[in-house]
Amino acid sequence: MPNRWVRLLFTTTLLLPAFPLRGQSHQATLTDAGPVKDIAMSVRLSDTPVLPATSPGAPPKFDPADHRNPPQVPNHDANGRTCPPHQDCPPALKLRIISIIPNSFPFATDLEQFGNAIVTSAWMVQFNAAYDIPGPAMARIIKVDDMPDLNQGKKEVSDYRDYIFKKARAAGIEKAEHHQTIYVLYIPCDDKHLPRAGMDSFGCSSHHPGIDPTAQQKDKLFGPTDSMAVMLGFNPRTQPSTITLDSATVAASHELAEAATDTKGLLQFKLHTDDPEHPYIDSGSNAGGSPWVRESGTVELADMSEGARVSEPRQGSTGMFTYPRIYSNKASKAGGDPAVPPASFPYYNVSTDQDWVSVTAGQSVEIPVTAWSTQSIDSWDVNARVARWMGHTATPPAAAPCSLSTKRWDAHNNFKFNVRVQTTPAQPAGAWCILNLKSSKSVPFGDEFHEWFVGVIIRPPTPQDEPCVCGDGFKAGPAAKAGTEACEHICRGHERH
Numbered sequence: 001m002p003n004r005w006v007r008l009l010f011t012t013t014l015l016l017p018a019f020p021l022r023g024q025s026h027q028a029t030l031t032d033a034g035p036v037k038d039i040a041m042s043v044r045l046s047d048t049p050v051l052p053a054t055s056p057g058a059p060p061k062f063d064p065a066d067h068r069n070p071p072q073v074p075n076h077d078a079n080g081r082t083c084p085p086h087q088d089c090p091p092a093l094k095l096r097i098i099s100i101i102p103n104s105f106p107f108a109t110d111l112e113q114f115g116n117a118i119v120t121s122a123w124m125v126q127f128n129a130a131y132d133i134p135g136p137a138m139a140r141i142i143k144v145d146d147m148p149d150l151n152q153g154k155k156e157v158s159d160y161r162d163y164i165f166k167k168a169r170a171a172g173i174e175k176a177e178h179h180q181t182i183y184v185l186y187i188p189c190d191d192k193h194l195p196r197a198g199m200d201s202f203g204c205s206s207h208h209p210g211i212d213p214t215a216q217q218k219d220k221l222f223g224p225t226d227s228m229a230v231m232l233g234f235n236p237r238t239q240p241s242t243i244t245l246d247s248a249t250v251a252a253s254h255e256l257a258e259a260a261t262d263t264k265g266l267l268q269f270k271l272h273t274d275d276p277e278h279p280y281i282d283s284g285s286n287a288g289g290s291p292w293v294r295e296s297g298t299v300e301l302a303d304m305s306e307g308a309r310v311s312e313p314r315q316g317s318t319g320m321f322t323y324p325r326i327y328s329n330k331a332s333k334a335g336g337d338p339a340v341p342p343a344s345f346p347y348y349n350v351s352t353d354q355d356w357v358s359v360t361a362g363q364s365v366e367i368p369v370t371a372w373s374t375q376s377i378d379s380w381d382v383n384a385r386v387a388r389w390m391g392h393t394a395t396p397p398a399a400a401p402c403s404l405s406t407k408r409w410d411a412h413n414n415f416k417f418n419v420r421v422q423t424t425p426a427q428p429a430g431a432w433c434i435l436n437l438k439s440s441k442s443v444p445f446g447d448e449f450h451e452w453f454v455g456v457i458i459r460p461p462t463p464q465d466e467p468c469v470c471g472d473g474f475k476a477g478p479a480a481k482a483g484t485e486a487c488e489h490i491c492r493g494h495e496r497h
């Protein structure tokens, strides 16, 4: 965390939208010197000379390298069909956000302020605008001393539903017609707890369970599209605690945004496949065979821009609240930074021309990658890893069928490199792996990283892929395959005698 002084100066820059927001790189150059940079630099690097700003109205010419942006994420109707082309998706409702916070939770007082601040935040305004969610949102806070924790016993989503009902009714909260109410719960969760961590199959990962009310609860409080957003990132058994205020507000608003945009009966923006064991196949559920789909079969809007952040000044207090920037179909389609609210630092990422490449089991393939940024910035790190594969989540998990020889690059706009993927031989039919290419750069109050996904489909070898072995046992070099003319030619001198 940078110190508070820089924090306050950064706040100032956020409040001055008339300033062109340019890169705050460490390397001072004429092209990216601007008023904002000068303010930040004069504090952070006092020995850096203040450079003259470029003349107004003549921004330096910069061309982001040709690239693809992440896929468009479709909305779905009640039958799981995309809108458009279908036109029967329900409109979004105004949001009512009720935060239920244990008094003993870390940062409980800050989270209470956050629960109120979120509804008037620029984050909320921009997120609502991106998905045509009407405003303004309403906020209520319930502070509690008896939140059921996930450190002992066994609790279900329905136990939290009943708890919410009891607490909300006691706080005088009524049914809100024409609203989607999202209950944001901060629940301590021990990820080692047996027989099962958490309230459902998501363990101690924050998520957004729907609310399936009883008849009485429906009558008195819950609407058909109400939902929870549960923040489970605090494990009281971890000493010292690793939770920060930022991690709590980011997780809570991530789940809040996804509860608002992916709840049955309302907006359902997601990439989804019915066949997550074969994600490269468009199974008719609209994922389009995208490698962005997670092992659950689904990826949602906040997930699509994981790592993107925005901080807003806190009203009546020093410091900031940090939110996850949310993937916007419109912003993404425009080709630049795909998340909202817009960032104050230039966006950077990598992309590949193809979603999937195919390779024969046992062989390697080179995947061409292009790095790009929206403005001129210093280089950033790209780290590649094999993120998912067939049988990854099985018990016991299957071994990864892919490996990478090089995993790190220093990237800049228009930098091109190949990721070499080696596959293991003897894979089951239909095997595959998905690579995560993570671009990261340290930017105070900016995005932490940006992701790209590309998949590899592993074909079983055909007779043509078999190595060329002659009648006397002589093995030709790897370029010659069985059954080819080259193999035949080589083997003419190696007949069995």
Ligand SMILES: [Zn+2]
Binding pocket: 254, 258, 300, 302, 303
């Ligand atoms: Zn998510």
